[in-house]
Amino acid sequence: MNAHDWVQEKDNLNLKMLDVRDASDYLEGHISGSINISLGRLPYVWQHDLFPDDKVLILSKNWYQSNKAARILRKYGFHSLFTMQGNVWSALSCFHKKPAKEGGYCGHRFNH
Template sequence: MKNAHQMVEAAKAHIKEVSLDQAGDAIKQADFLIDVREADEFREGHIAGAINIPRGLLEFKLSADPALDDRGLNLVIYCKNSGRAALSAQAMKEMGYAHVLSISGGIDAWQAADKPVVKPSLPEFD
């Protein structure tokens, strides 16, 4: 029986990861940038232009949203440190998506490299 770490490592053997150095260009060429973290994590800060589809809802959202129906879309995905993104990329590959890249190291590596994140602010109430 595999544990979560082993499942992530197995997925990483079958997906394409993009390095931080290449991530900016990959994002510019992507049709969608998908953050697969939970909604509360997304609200704490995310890469500009990302849409949030939590890992637990990914297959359902991909199956239900006509904008994501084309299996030829260029997709870049990320999570906190690339584990959930690897599992997501593997699932997307099994669903027939041909062009999925996962950002190596996730948003933790992105932020450690001093790359910008968007932190939505709440409105002021007086």
Template structure:
């Protein structure tokens, strides 16, 4: 089972967590959360072992929070520790890195 967090509740945690932005590369380059790495959804689904380890917690973010929710359901069924960022990047009110 995965957990949910409101995306704006990440502001105080950004330096201590692993964030994976599953949007496509062009959206990621327009602006992303500080410290987030970009692994587009299709790449992550095709080879999650390349990007994830079972013993780490990953915060998954997408544009609106829907794709990340579905991905979190899938990854948690495989045993990964994942947190869905509710609202996605559209709800983020903090600084963006470009």
């Protein structure tokens, strides 16, 4: 699913958005409604906001961070984990400012 389609369907997908960037990066800009648990804290505090049967969209700076977060969560029994290809943060405006009728396309896709 590309980011533009996700904007249209996000309320129906019932995904928790987990932002694993550092708190300072999160405060500079994040997707509204996302949960910030930095990668280093994830193994210790995930249970405050997440449950193993949740569908989780992992938001990070790069593929390495997303992959590491997915490995950590799989270790605790998570099975429905998703990431987006490409740089989510360069397309942040797509999440907030481009309704479908404007025809914007960010070019990101979900991976499972």
